[in-house]
Amino acid sequence: MKKSTVISTKEYSTKVLPSMMSNHLLPLDTVEGYKVRPGFYEINGATAIPGGISFTVHSHNAVSCELLLYHPGQCSPYAVLKYPDTYKIGHVFSMIVFGLNMADFEYAFRLDGPYQPEKGFIFDKTKPLLDPYARAVTGQSVWGVQSSCDVQYRARVVKNNFDWGNFSQPLITMEDLVIYELHIRGFTKHISSGVQHPGTFDGLKEKIPYLKRLGINAVELMPIFEFDEMSDRREVNGKELLNYWGYNTVGFFSPNTSYASHNEANQEGLELKNLIKSLNENGIEVILDVVFNHTAEGNEAGPYFSFKGFDNNIYYMLTPDGKYYNFSGCGNTLNCNHPIVQQMILECLRYWVTNYRVDGFRFDLAAILGRNEDGSPMSKPPLLQSLAFDPILGNVKLIAEAWDAGGLYQVGTFPSWHRWAEWNGKYRDDLRSFLKGDYWLAPEAVKRIIGSPDLYDPKQRGYNASVNFLTCHDGFTLYDLYSYNEKHNEANGWNNTDGTNDNRSWNCGVEGDTTDPQVLKLRHRMIKNACAVLMCSRGTPMFLAGDEFCNTQFGNNNPYCQDNEISWLDWTLLEKNQDMFDFFSYMITFRRSHPAIRCSLAPSFCNLEAISIHQLNPYESHVTSESKMIGILFSGRLPDESGDDIVYLAVNVYWEPLTITLPSLQEPLKWQLAVNTAEENPLRTCIQSSDMAVMEDHAFRLEPRSVAVFTAAQVNHH
DSSP, X not given: XXXXXXXXXXXXXXXXXXXXXHTTOOOOEEETTEEXXXXXXXXXXXXXXXXXXXXXXXXXXXXXXXXXXXXXXXXXXXXXXXXOGXXXXXXXXXXXXXXXXXXXXXXXXXXXXXXXXXXXXXXXXXXXXXXXXXXXXXXXXXXXXXXXXXXXXXXXXXXXXXXXXSOOOOOOOGGGOOEEEEOHHHHHOSGGGOXXXXXXXXXXXXXXXXXXHHTOOEEEEOOOEEEOTTXXXXXXXTEEEOOOSOOSEEEEEEXXXXXXXXXXXXXXXXXHHHHHHHHHHTTOEEEEEEOOSOOTTOSTTSOOSSHHXXXXXXXXXXXXXXXXXOTTSSSXXXXXXXXXXXXXXXXXXXXXXXXXXXXXXXXXXXXXXXXXXXXXXXXXXXXXXHHHHOSTTTTSEEEEOOBOTTSXXXXXXXXXXXXXXXXXXXXXXXXXXXXXXXXXXXXXXXXXXXXXXXXXXXXXHTTSSEEEESOXXXXXXXXXXXXXXXXOOGGGTSTTOSSOSOOOOOOTXXXXXXXXXXXXXXXXXXXXXXXXXXXXXXXXXXXXXXXXXXXXXXXXXXXTTOOXXXXXXXXXXXXXXXXXXXXXXXXXXXXXXXXXXXXXXXXXXXXXXXXXXXXXXXXXXXOOTTOSEEEEEEEEEOTTSSSEEEEEEEEEOSSSOEEEEOOOOOTTEEEEEEEETXXXXXBOSSOOGGGHHHHHTXXXXXXXXXXXXXXXEEOOXX
């Protein structure tokens, strides 16, 4: 019997595939002294094979195409190769150029075609264009340093020979995720981070032990595609402001080279792949924040470096007179439901899943992805449907920011096909208001905590649709939410007119910094209240990096341009607020230990309802706008059938104490206090003897503005 042979991914990508593709491929023509032949028409971008490179691009309206070759870092091309007319099939130009050493060149294209701006045609045969499918982009590889050439961006060919080994992804269910949103640069750029490679992919890799101590199991990375931090560069009060967040994509297939700790010429993405592999090996999934709603080319006044020169009228939504629709708030809007753009987005996501093993995607301003070419919302957007059913994307998380800058708000109605989850903006808004003391919103708060069944029918969607959050990159940090009544964005240079005014925050009596111990004590309690409620809510919890140690942005709720201490995490606060870190870590572990919070279980042995709502007395289940507190009981049978999992969450947002009565339990179960944010040490792992009498008669004093969490356990009397 013949022994079977297992071929590794590395062997397949570096030996088998190139040999298959290059089998019997010989030059057929000569262009400007280079041996060439028609290339791989079905493979977009630049593809390396033994002896040559295939360059493939497409344009519906271009009449000719030129390939420009540059020595690395040089401003002028050393060779210009016009595609022979016979090298065009349909709308695709493809050519293999033999004898190129990928380390010795960078490339771009020039296309010629009609110039009729009123119809959306703006071809310019003099302008070099970045390959839309470029796997690596050059010209701005050092953060904050712009290319000295007029041609800002060029592409490089990338070796795809990373060895994933016996790699397997964690494949954590949505209900079991705890998502931690962070910015690659800002996470470790501050001198206090203590890493060897601050502000880079390797810098985050160095912090993996910290992430494990915290207990999160997913990181959501703000944009890491190649973007232009130099766009809108300006100075305000002597400080340089950049497009720091990165929501202005230059290349969808290429990682941001300035996030690498060293030059990765022709190996771009290697450091990122090592990061993803290390995170996954430590049980942490990687979700990318992707921006398919617009590009860095902007509107009529914006730069012209890629999509505008390939097919402006296809890639962008245009008004009848050829101007740019701006549903993104950033100058242009990608025409996502045009078949060509759909194809590009699908290829892009497949590329990141197969080549980088990404675990999920969060889609910025995802409502745009459901707009028709005229801007109108579609009931069954073909792009969203194709992503939901694509086989390669079958295991990845698809998370929508279900609104856009054009006023389309689809929280609870985003087309899902049981695959799409949503950032639950209503959870953020309702819980922010309720937790700061707007007790009349108690009915809304209850809905959000139990999984927003009014938005996501549990029978249809389960509990995998709602991503619950109180903070994200956009808005106040959790510390600032309880330190400022108003935004303070003066440093952005727009006279404090930018950023939302709808913050639903409360400064606890003093605006901004204070040394008042009572105010600081209250702020810390409010943060712990928010954390406890978030971790005891149905749905997937997400919070902003640094919330766990009271990171501040000094009241700036829109620091998109602040590449400085406003945005960088100050790790000295971790030591200063170690108790807050301990609280977050405890609550994450608590959530993981209690499946009744996260999902529907088999009915409990003691016949309690899976979710029940309570007031001051357990028989009062009707929450009204007069309710000062809410009690929510989660229960179900443990998966191993060893007993019941019963958790009771009590939230008092009122400014006076309230005495509550806990629901009755069957013997031998007793209520055990797990958390009480009113106490100096709010974490309780066992019943104190002095608490027994209180627990015996089920009465409990809930202090002002506090949260208590109880579990049912068998308690032995001594």
